[in-house]
Amino acid sequence: MKSSIKGTAVAVAMVATALVGAGSAGADIINPTVEVDTAKVAQTLHTKLGGGNTVGYAFAITEDGQLAATGAGGKARIDKNIAFTANTRMDIASATKNISAAALLKLVEKRGVSLDTKLWGYLPLDMRSTMHESWKNLTIKHILGHRSGIEQMLAGLSDADRAKTSNLYEGIKFAMTKPIVVDSPWSYKNMNYAVARLIIPKLWDLTEPTRGVPDSINSTNSGPWTLAYINERLFAPAGIAPTTCVANADTAAHAYDIADTSKGGVLVQLDGTDFEACGGHRGLHLSAVDMVRWQAHLRHGTVVSSNVRQQMDSFRLGWYETMSNTGSWAGSYTHGGDLFLGGDREQHSCQGKFPGNVEVTVLVNSKVLGSYQCSILLDAVKTATS
Structure with missing residues (x-):
């Protein structure tokens, strides 16, 4: 169900931009009777990720092939007073595996x-x-x-x-x-x-x-x-701007220690010899909007065939096995990314799809206090599902 937030303190962009044709070939509506209030999902994500639980964060939500909501809070760069936005790119770590x-x-x-x-x-x-x-x-x-x-x-x-x-x-x-x-x-x-x-x-x-x-x-x-x-062959058909594993030094989020941001952040990238590893197990620099666009196109069969998508789902290839279609995760598929850097600096990501033709992605440039980022996505969707 599409809805909007008005008169609230949280900053949420509610949009209706079509990314892919709703109901296009290959769409896998796991339960067509499920409806998800995407505005409520956004509210929950702000609550769980904001309020000092992270240094900076961003999320994006799609439903039925449309960008339904984006949100962000905190800082991508403290030293330059740059806000984290839904278009801020950073190393998505192991969430790269879904794309690979x-x-x-x-x-x-x-x-x-x-x-x-x-x-x-x-x-x-x-x-x-x-x-x-x-x-x-x-x-x-x-x-x-x-x-x-x-x-x-x-x-x-x-x-x-x-x-x-x-x-x-x-x-x-x-x-x-x-x-x-x-x-x-x-x-x-x-x-x-x-x-x-x-x-x-x-x-x-x-x-x-x-x-x-x-x-x-x-x-x-x-x-x-x-x-x-x-x-x-994947991003261009999905309308995602070309990316790399080397950070944009002016705009990419830095990784921080949430307990002591005064020590400064670090730019996370695969450069020099490490660039060799780009695009396999980690390293792609994407934004929350880029990631959710990818997920919407992946679900609706515009970047790979329905056969490839079904192979990924059936055998949980490119999905994290214990957090995809098993137990409390039934009907949901996710893959997170976690980087633990020097001085307790961290970066985290998660991208996934959920019942009701909903996709949700999140980026965080510090430790997330209280819960794992993919679990936060699942809980946000479940509490907003009828």
């Missing part, structure tokens, strides 16, 4: 292969030449669903060997020399999506050979070409 999963699945579909396709054949040759035989059984579904056995393998390494692993090219290559037990129980690990980052450019080259993607994917080009695919 869609990118890889879109290419898998275009290539005409399945989720059970072994991925080793799409990896760089130097990795394949040194990898342990067990990695040859790894599939697209395993890495996107965190059932690769990578986390279990890493946990069993010596400290010396674990120090040689990372989400960068050489760290992944070393990890691939160690045995894994594929189809292990779900265990979340960033390296799964770091591996996905290496495959996306190769599949793009195979499906669009005239695009100019290098035949050889290496430490210098996997991130940039994954980012290029996301911008060109």
Whole structure:
């Protein structure tokens, strides 16, 4: 149900801007009898995120393919007195995985292969030449669903060997020399999506050979070409301005320690050597409005096919498993992002979709006092549902 807030102290922008056609092909109305008062959702988010519970925050809400509400409070930059707004961009951390999963699945579909396709054949040759035989059984579904056995393998390494692993090219290559037990129980690990980052450019080259993607994917080009695919083939059709993993130094939110903002904030980005990791497990810089636009287009089938969207939902690929369509989360799908930086500085994000054709996203540039950001979104929608 669309409604507006009048005569209240909270600052909420209520709009009716169509992002996608309501009821378009592929829309998954989980329960068509559910109605959500998006104004009430906005009020709850202000209550939970404002009032000193964060340094700065922003949220955006869509319903039936329309931008229904945006809101923000606090500061993106204390030193320059810059307010946090719904259009403030920052590193969305692991919420990037939702977008990376869609990118890889879109290419898998275009290539005409399945989720059970072994991925080793799409990896760089130097990795394949040194990898342990067990990695040859790894599939697209395993890495996107965190059932690769990578986390279990890493946990069993010596400290010396674990120090040689990372989400960068050489760290992944070393990890691939160690045995894994594929189809292990779900265990979340960033390296799964770091591996996905290496495959996306190769599949793009195979499906669009005239695009100019290098035949050889290496430490210098996997991130940039994954980012290029996301911008060109996912964000452009959704009307989202191109992004990167390097922050806009003038406008991006800084990360703060909510207990002591006087120590100053830090700019969070993947620059220098770390830019190599862009677009896999973390790093995209987006705003709350960008994220909710993405979610609306993802639900309504304008950036990926309904088949890809259903694969994501059915197997919770690109969604955080324990906070998507299980228990109290039934009918809801989310993925959060958490960055814990030096000096207790933090940044957090969450994007998700909920019953009633509602999507909600949030960005916060400090610790959130009182609750986890994705839980706040779920509770806000539930209290506003009839």
